[in-house]
Amino acid sequence: MQEALLEVKNLVTSFRTADGTLQAVKDVSFEVKKGETLCIVGESGCGKSITSLSVIGLLPQNGSIESGEVLLEGKPIQDLSHEEMRRLRGNRISMIFQEPMTALNPVLTIGYQLREPLLLHRNVSKKEATVKAIELLKQVGIPYPEKRLKQYPHELSGGMRQRVMIAIALACHPGLLIADEPTTALDVTIQAQILDLINDLKEELGMGVLMITHDMGVVAEVADRVMVMYAGKKVEEGTVEEVFGNPKHPYTKGLLNSVPNIDDPEFELEAIPGSMPGLNEEISGCRFHPRCQFAMDKCKVLDPPEFIDRNGHTAKCWLHEDEEVKADESNGTVTATV
Amino acid sequence: MKAMEQSPPPSESKVLLELNGVRKYFPIKGGVLKRVQGNVKAVESISLKVFEGESLGVVGESGCGKSTLGRTILGLEELTDGKIIFNDQEIQDLKKKEKKKFVKEMQMIFQDPYASLNPRQRVGHALDEVFRMHTKLPADERRMAVVDLLKEVGLKEESYDRYPHEFSGGQRQRIGIARAIALNPQFIICDEAVSALDVSVQAQVLKLLKTLQRKYNLSYLFISHDLGVVQYFCDRVLVMYLGNAVEMGTVKDIFKHPLHPYTQALLSAIPRPSVHGRKERIRLTGDMPNPADPPSGCPFHTRCPIAQDVCVTDKPAWVEHRENHFAACHFA
Ligand SMILES: Nc1ncnc2c1ncn2[C@@H]1O[C@H](COP(=O)(O)OP(=O)(O)OP(=O)(O)O)[C@@H](O)[C@H]1O
Ligand SMILES: Nc1ncnc2c1ncn2[C@@H]1O[C@H](COP(=O)(O)OP(=O)(O)OP(=O)(O)O)[C@@H](O)[C@H]1O
Ligand code: SF4
Ligand SMILES: [Mg+2]
């Protein structure tokens, strides 16, 4: 067994809003091992980004971790000071976002932005940093790297900017790379290049990757394991083969059935009725029951626990009641069924 | 929902819209004198037909000219060159007044319906306005028409008095659809109409569009960067690259037997939602060239995996290789 790089245990993240305190992430646990890619997938607003921002301590002003633990190589990091967290980011954990333009500084050259983390976290001279910066740009497949160092972000295409972001993220050989929709804004041919790049680098550097996406196609392409979120909760988790080959939760099945299949034009497309509830909508029982075609009476009143099978494939759904209830590792008790 | 039935073969249906060498350049002005220094060649000589009751998909990467093509057909962009024939009549040179009757026949649905709705106007009033401007119906009949329209797109009657922000993305897109079909058009351009929606909701909206198409014999120009959705929804597809038409044919021909190397690369780049699909891709290197300074010869030659010398010098012609299957490639 590979050791866990990142462990998230019973994470609850909430926001102070005009409607009171609302939970965006409700008791979510998962782990990422070295050299593995975990994909978090789910539709807009299900809590994917807030989960990852909780991990790296970059929550919006009105948000905070209400309870739970975040462990990096076994050490809790959720209570670190801002300064300690800043040192961790860009050094041991790196993050790339959907829109590289918002993460890159428009008034600084690519070279400056690449050298900065090296000067900050590694004890290198400016000259060494420049050499390393060129090497990084080469590694992410950017032609004429020497020339790019002097350019500004707006002078590059979208795909090129995302590569620069990845180069910056990789500068200090982070153990963990968090990528939040890194290719959503890109064309498919460029997306394919970036996904290949992330896959190759993961293998070469033995990084753990936490990848967030709403695209089932991207998941199938890069994930080793998959975690499906719905309305702030984890509803299914398993290996990519299990989740695609034998999806358990009605929401996961619905997601897979809503995506047209390029290779099978006869594929029956089925819409899931309704839409994702807002944070302030109270739903009794299973959060998915109003949209679920299998919902039973029980589903309307009791929130299902996580059921787990022999393959370690979990689903938070009463249809799998015949399986074992997943033991809650953090406190040794069984997840309450209320 | 079953895989959508395809319309009868194009040759049996009536031509609703025909484009003949349609071109749209955006002049680049610069210098102190604001002289025209060049052109962004957004749409480069496109010819095609749209038949009654069919959906023609338009695919291609960002900036290839899909939206500009749609906007030019609707007269929202001034045509640089070419002919647009709608219902057997040339419409590109029509004066404002004559054009008005075509406005009713051609509508557009956008990616972000929120941006095209007035946030301070009740949805019912927004729809009422369409009838007020284009019909002579009295107020009570207009109200009835709006309520019918809301029901037609699957919204409740109560929606009449609601504001846009009170609706979800999928519901807002239904409002956009209601507005587009209000005047019984023959032709609707859907510009990334389902792209901003979650997949579960996307399927609902596609289904609605298809139902309306059957009921009213509508023709769609369905612009999308999502090839999966296009394959599912459309009868035929136009593939664009850098303002040029590179391939056009039935969905089956394009997806099963693509002739153009760009179409082949595009299809192979799509991440498949299946773990058995992890296979070797045709990898395109580099980015799309600048449409203000397009490459010589074939517009695709800078990224094409099979390009030869002739591709750098000669622009390939638009050739019908098989019935209804066109491509522009020296080696198709
Ligand atoms: N600053 C905030 N204040 C209040 N609610 C917020 C805030 N930021 C996010 N939320 C809410 O938290 C929920 C989860 O948001 P999150 O950004 O994690 O969604 P997501 O799964 O990443 O969606 P997307 O696919 O659209 O990026 C959403 O309902 C969102 O509206
Ligand atoms: N008003 C304008 N003035 C100058 N250039 C324009 C204008 N509108 C579009 N363009 C340019 O024309 C080209 C085609 O743009 P268009 O918006 O049609 O592409 P698209 O295929 O719809 O892309 P996307 O998938 O990103 O929507 C682009 O290079 C764009 O920058
Ligand atoms: S618990 Fe019930 S409502 Fe929830 S997903 Fe399972 S069957 Fe559907
Ligand atoms: Mg997000």
Ligand SMILES: [Mg+2]
């Ligand atoms: Mg567009």
